[in-house]
Amino acid sequence: MDSYRFILSGGGTGGHIYPAIAIANELKKRYPTAEILFVGAKDRMEMEKVPLAGYAIEGLWISGLQRKLTLKNLMFPLKLISSLMKANKIISRFKPHAVIGTGGFASGPLLRVASGRDIPCLLQEQNSYAGITNKWLKDRVAKICVAYDGMDRFFPKSKIIKTGNPVRGDLVMINENRDGAMEFFGLDKNRKTLLVLGGSLGSRRINQLIEKELPFFEKLEIQLLWQCGKLYFETYKKYDSKRVKVFDFLNRMDFAYAAADVVISRAGAGSVSELCIVGKPVLFIPSPNVAEDHQTKNAQAVVAENAAMMLAESQLDTEFESVFGSLFNSREKQALLAGNIKRLARPQATEHIVDEIEKMLD
Helix, strand or coil, X not given: CCCCEEEEECCCCHHHHHHHHHHHHHHHHHCCCCEEEEEEECCCCHHHHHHHCXXXXXXXXXXXXXXXXXXXXXXXXXXXXXXXXXXHHHHHHHCCCEEEECCCCCHHHHHHHHHHCCCCEEEEECCXXXXXXXXXXXXXXXXXXXXXXXXXXXXXXXXXXECCCCCCHHHCCHHHHHHHHHHHHCCCCCCEEEEEECCCCCCHHHHHHHHHHHHHHHHCCEEEEEECCCCCHHHHHHHCCCCEEEECCCCCHHHHHHHCCEEEECCCHHHHHHHHHHCCCEXXXXXXXXXXXXXXXXXXXXXXXXXXXXXXXHHHHHHHHHHHHHHHCCHHHHHHHHHHHHHCCCCCHHHHHHHHHHHHHC
């Protein structure tokens, strides 16, 4: 039987959306006539990114709880009830054979309803510190696919399968695309390229750093691919030039990685997994504004393998130029880090997750 119906839910950031899209692509490859539906949160980036990947999506009126008392928090019970009712209608109409959640608030109501109807459900947790939605659902799902050891702190040990994080399939052979990537972005093939990634929504602190260090990069004769984020694009687009290419969002990440000689990146789980696959020298600047400082833990796990460098935000003003300069000016260091990070990759993660979904269909 290949006429299965699958619902995937996850969103809010690229870290939840792109794993879901990767899983959907693998399901479609195995079951070409399968029907696939995404469910996300209205007004979040999945409502734009999922249709671009070729899939239908429906939105729930849901958002997360804020850390302080706000109008949004007062609205949360109403939003949750509304989302549970709509999730119930979606499940009744679509009749999925399996439901997959990759984190983000929209997946909570959907998997709550699906599991209540005994529909097989699987969670995929990207981070070393589990998200609130996945922790809420842990007792209701059949399996939980993770990328880090020690996740039995959050989830029942009997349900955990270590698969790694799904990544986009177009990243595996990126180095063969270098010439095409340079042409795509209008870059000089004779200059080294720095790729700057502040996460799918952008990073104010990294953007401030890059703005401040533009003369330093010019002195090193570096050209930049700078993803500043939609929230910050109006502020930084003035720097777009022959040597500095500024984007709100990079839709062709395969080309972006292919063009890069060195990468500066946040340390969200999805970014770390992709950077392991592409095998480029990386300087991580973890976001300190996340639960349990999990980005720092993600980065430290890679640094411990001598596979990347890391700077805390508090070190940027005093140490950035010396640390980045030592990496950029040493081919040996770049080659060592690139080789070591590549060894940490789990390129078959998506296939292993879909293997687990298939077992639930038996």
